[in-house]
Amino acid sequence: MRQAEFRDALLDPDLPVPAGLTDPQGHPAGRRFDVYRNNVSVSLAEALCSAFPVVRALVGEDFFAAMAAVYVRSHPPGSPLLMFYGQQMADFLSTFEPVAHLGYLPDVARLELALHHSYHAADRPAVASETLACLAPGQLMESRLQLAPAVFLIRSQWPVHSIWMANARGGPPPRAEAQDVLVTRPQFDPEPELLPKGAGRFIARLIAGHTTGAALEDDLSFDLTATLGLLIRSGAITQIIPGEPK
Amino acid sequence: MPDQTARHSLPPHPGVGYKARHFSNIIDQAGPVKWLEIHAENYMGDGGRPLAQLRHLAERFPISVHGVGLSIGGEAPLDRDHLARLAHLCGWLNPASFSEHLAWSTHGAEFLNDLLPLPYTSATLATVVSHIDQVQATLGRRMLLENPAVYLDFAETEMDEVDFLNEIVARTGCGLLLDVNNVHVSSTNRQTDPFDYIDRFAHDQVGEIHLGGHDQDHDDTGAPLLIDSHGCEIVDPVWELYAHTLATGGAKPTLIEWDNDVPDWPVLAAEADRAARLLQKVTA
Structure with a gap:
């Protein structure tokens, strides 16, 4: 046989x-x-x-x-x-x-898969907050931020973070809105972080290899400080690659 | 803490299949448990907690790497990517032992996640021998091959299972992993004598013994059909067969396998303790 x-x-x-x-x-x-x-x-x-x-x-x-x-x-x-x-x-x-x-079910599945991949992703030391704080604003804008292998971005037209929180951790019922989620892994446990408005597009452009300045795209409505704070706090940035000297 | 050489061979004492939920119990008070076995495939991620825990445990205990996905009995060539992952794991971990199964689990690109049976024919023998040669050459170490739990027979089978295993050992130089629960399960299902199977087994080639629990069912004719489930305590007939195995072949590293409905540590440690008491009565 x-x-x-x-x-x-x-x-x-x-x-x-x-x-x-x-x-x-x-x-x-x-x-x-x-x-x-x-x-x-x-x-x-x-x-x-x-x-x-x-x-x-x-x-x-x-x-x-x-x-x-x-x-x-x-x-x-x-x-x-x-x-x-x-x-x-x-x-x-x-x-x-x-x-x-x-309609939201596929994005919930994407988030759950991202959590698994994050759990098993390679370990990389994170950049300390002082390192970022020491950069002049011009240097920061010309630099590229390398994100950890355990970091995953889920962009959704649905309240995918609220849906996940409501079911996994007994969070409040979701409201109808689009949500972007960043899965980070501060040490060993992946954490889905709800991103402020505009941060999802910014991080997607960082991942695509744009400099911080180019990733911003003159988007003045978006809170860069809060987003960088989240990235640093969660150990998501593993390297700051300086721009070419002019 | 055991010295470096002790970590690179399995001692003739009880070990357990490592589960993350028992991490602190093992670190705090391993009791009769002197070594650990991991399923290779669970440690093939790139990092995170599984590998951090494994590195920590490997500094304290001899580790046995047990593969469940290589499909050594598969008709097709071995999956080179998977073999490379195994070589990587065995390379950095340098485990005390590596073992796999006389079974197949992959078809084409599909992984079927079960240890599927083989007919014991000269064609199967040639395939298994060439795959084991390839594994041992790639890993640069001798592997142990485990006897399967089977639920049915193949009309085309030409050889007895023990003879088939002995022929593989003779041709490849591999060692054997004797799963005593599998002997009990298969012998019941095939209506043969498990003690005769143990008596004919090549004990001098055995590097490790497995003990585990099984479920009870019956076939279409009402005959007992035992299912290897690793989800409960080891039953007395398996303990008796184990005692007979030790009396015949001497003390061997003995694993308590409990993979489903994993109990609290004291239940698992009690099983290991029972094995330790039987091991103490014999010499290695």
């Missing part, structure tokens, strides 16, 4: 148990094969449960279990690193008809 045949029957309970698999008397394996089917589907569904607790809370345990079974069959893991299983969950949710009315 080829392993392909075993694999197909494993993931599709409607397929018959492959021929040539038996009990000790040589009878067809029947329920014995179901042990493997069950191990695969249950363990992968459990991996999704632990990866997406807030998505699960939003749709309910039973619905999530049924949805996870669909996801496992259409998106089996692409590597043995199960801590990163569920990479396509946001895209899956945005096309999965039964949750089409929950």
Whole structure:
């Protein structure tokens, strides 16, 4: 028997148990094969449960279990690193008809994935606040700020931070608004920080490699001091790369 | 604190599968637990708490790295990226032992997250032998191969499992990890004698023993079907088979495996204590 045949029957309970698999008397394996089917589907569904607790809370345990079974069959893991299983969950949710009315769900999944990636990301020493304070304003504007590998930006048309807080930590009910979230990891525990208005666009431009000045784009409505304070306090800046001398 | 050399071999005492929730218990009072085993794949991230804890523990305990995702029995070539990740982990950690399973878990690019069974044929033997050669050459160390828990038989099987394992050892020079719970589970499921399996096993090649809990079910004919679950206490028949194993092969590093519904530390330490008492009765 080829392993392909075993694999197909494993993931599709409607397929018959492959021929040539038996009990000790040589009878067809029947329920014995179901042990493997069950191990695969249950363990992968459990991996999704632990990866997406807030998505699960939003749709309910039973619905999530049924949805996870669909996801496992259409998106089996692409590597043995199960801590990163569920990479396509946001895209899956945005096309999965039964949750089409929950438009915020894909962004919640993105945030939960970012928290996992942050938890396992490389360690980098952060720049001290004094280092930033010592820079003249001109120097700061010409510098590029390198962010830690554990930092992830989630920009959403939905109140994704409030939704996460309400479900993960018993925060107040969300109000309808767009929210940008920065996942930081001050030491070992990732933290989703709600960004002030305008900061999401600024940080996205920092990540894209713009200098601080260019990332600002003459946006006067936005609180640069508060945003830099958040980045420094959370250990998000790992390097200040000076601009070319003029 | 054990000296440098002691950390680079597993002692013939109990160890446990490391769980992050037991970190402080292990640091404060490991009791009968003298070494730790980790699942390689859980420590293949780039940093953060898992690697920080592992570095801390590795300064205090011998570590066994146990792979669950290499798919040594896979028909396809080994995943080179995964093998490189293993080489990286074993490189910086320099563990006391590395082990994997006689099973497959990957098909194409898919990881199926279970230890799937193999028919014992000359074709399977050739594949497994070439994969183990590749692993040992890449890691630059001898590996241990674990006997599987199986739930069914293959009509095409030509060889007995113990003979199959012995042939792999003869051709690759690898060692063996004897999972006594798996022997009990597979023998029950195949309706064979577990003591006979232990008596025929190559004990001089065994570098580690596993003990764990299993679940009970039955097949379509009502025959008992045991399922390797690592989610409960070790049952008496497995302890009896373990005592027989020690009497036959001598004291060996013995792991208590408890991966699901992980209990509080005292429950796990009590299992390790029971193994320690049996180990004390025999010499290595």
